Amino acid sequence: MIVGDKTRLRAMERGDIPAFLRWFNDPDIRGYLSMVWPISEAQEERWFEAHLGNEGRRVFAVETAEGVHIGNIGLHDLDWKNRNAVAGIVIGEKAYWNRGYGSDALRTLLRFAFEELNLHRVSLRVFDFNERGIRCYEKVGFRHEARLRRNHFTQGGYVDELVMGILAEEWNAQESAA
Amino acid sequence: MIIGDKTRLRAVERSDIPLFVRWFNDPEVLRYLAMYVPMSRAAEERWFEAQLADESGHVFVIETLEDGVPIGNLDVHDIDGRNGSAGCGISICEKDYWDQGYGSDALRALLGFCFQELNLQRVYLQVFDFNERAIHCYEKVGFHYEGRLREARFVEGRYVDELVMGYLREEWQDDMEGRSLGRGAEVL
Numbered sequence: 001m002i003v004g005d006k007t008r009l010r011a012m013e014r015g016d017i018p019a020f021l022r023w024f025n026d027p028d029i030r031g032y033l034s035m036v037w038p039i040s041e042a043q044e045e046r047w048f049e050a051h052l053g054n055e056g057r058r059v060f061a062v063e064t065a066e067g068v069h070i071g072n073i074g075l076h077d078l079d080w081k082n083r084n085a086v087a088g089i090v091i092g093e094k095a096y097w098n099r100g101y102g103s104d105a106l107r108t109l110l111r112f113a114f115e116e117l118n119l120h121r122v123s124l125r126v127f128d129f130n131e132r133g134i135r136c137y138e139k140v141g142f143r144h145e146a147r148l149r150r151n152h153f154t155q156g157g158y159v160d161e162l163v164m165g166i167l168a169e170e171w172n173a174q175e176s177a178a
Numbered sequence: 179m180i181i182g183d184k185t186r187l188r189a190v191e192r193s194d195i196p197l198f199v200r201w202f203n204d205p206e207v208l209r210y211l212a213m214y215v216p217m218s219r220a221a222e223e224r225w226f227e228a229q230l231a232d233e234s235g236h237v238f239v240i241e242t243l244e245d246g247v248p249i250g251n252l253d254v255h256d257i258d259g260r261n262g263s264a265g266c267g268i269s270i271c272e273k274d275y276w277d278q279g280y281g282s283d284a285l286r287a288l289l290g291f292c293f294q295e296l297n298l299q300r301v302y303l304q305v306f307d308f309n310e311r312a313i314h315c316y317e318k319v320g321f322h323y324e325g326r327l328r329e330a331r332f333v334e335g336r337y338v339d340e341l342v343m344g345y346l347r348e349e350w351q352d353d354m355e356g357r358s359l360g361r362g363a364e365v366l
Contacts, residue, residue, distance in 0.1 A: 036260065081214070081332060082330060082331050082332045082337075083332065084330060120329060120332070120337060121328070121329055121330060121337075123327065123330075143328075144325075145325050145326055145327055145328060146324050146325015146326065146327065146342045147324055147325060148302065148324055148325075148342065148344060149300070149322075149324060149344055149346060150263075150299065150300050150346060151261065151263060151300065151302075152261055153260060153261050153262065158261075158299070163325055163327065163342070165327060165328055165330075167328060167329055
């Protein structure tokens with residue numbers, strides 16, 4: 001368990017699969033992710049089993065301090081030579097949007113990434129129309145690094161994808177200033 | 179075979195493996211690539227078999243058009259059909275052929291193939307920020323700077339930035355119309 005101020009990150013369990021199915025079939029949520037196809041329980045079970053054996057990826061369940069499972073957060077493409085990883089987050093329970101749970105979970109993940117995993121850099125990607133996501137990432141300390149033009153097709157058109165990143169030294173500086 | 183103005187792109191053969199082992203153990207070549215572990219012939223053979231089965235990309239050998247000398251390779255990878263995008267990479271491994279326009283020509287031929295045959299709408303690449311020769315080449319070919327991934331790679335004892343560059347089909351079409359050559363790659 002990795003504990004933040006208003007969230008905690010725990011390992012995923014098989015029992016979480018029904019929640020994933022509900023979230024990842026919800027159009028309001030899928031629109032912000034690169035998931036395209038409707039997803040079945042069987043596919044989600046297979047994904048879960050594959051995740052157990054994947055050393056390059058760690059996904060955690062995000063819980064409120066009261067233990068409500070509200071979303072997922074993870075580090076992907078863990079690269080030890082370059083001390084690099086890519087973060088991803090989804091708050092699947094919409095009642096918890098815009099209340100700082102995502103920011104807190106991300107800060108908690110970054111603390112783990114820099115202070116325990118010894119990473120040098122964490123980056124993420126976000127569609128340019130996801131203003132709520134971008135604002136959250138900026139608030140947490142991610143800087144704008146790149147705009148991948150027309151990188152994703154959705155709702156009948158191409159959209160840009162932004163790359164944002166934060167370095168260990170930037171994390172340390174903002175932690176010691178806090 | 180994909181034919182450019184001074185290069186042609188052909189499929190990789192098993193008989194190219196010894197050449198690849200020589201190329202990809204040359205520190206002057208490797209310094210610009212994401213590869214960093216000395217490469218065995220066995221590893222290269224395994225890579226060859228894997229790329230045969232890999233539907234998400236294509237690797238080609240670059241030959242001079244004039245006399246068929248293999249001088250390097252290039253690839254299109256992570257082909258994403260739904261989004262119409264792919265990454266590309268190139269390495270001119272015979273150093274005698276550096277700085278003579280072979281890489282630019284091969285890339286132009288590959289882009290013609292990507293936009294006119296694979297029906298892609300975006301091709302991108304990543305390059306270390308110290309690789310000025312390559313960046314100059316990519317700009318000349320028509321790639322646009324899209325961003326800088328700060329300290330994304332650890333090489334030669336320090337973290338370096340990686341640049342992302344991209345080229346869209348409509349930009350390529352505009353560039354082709356403006357270019358006196360008037361054509362991209364001719365695919366035979």
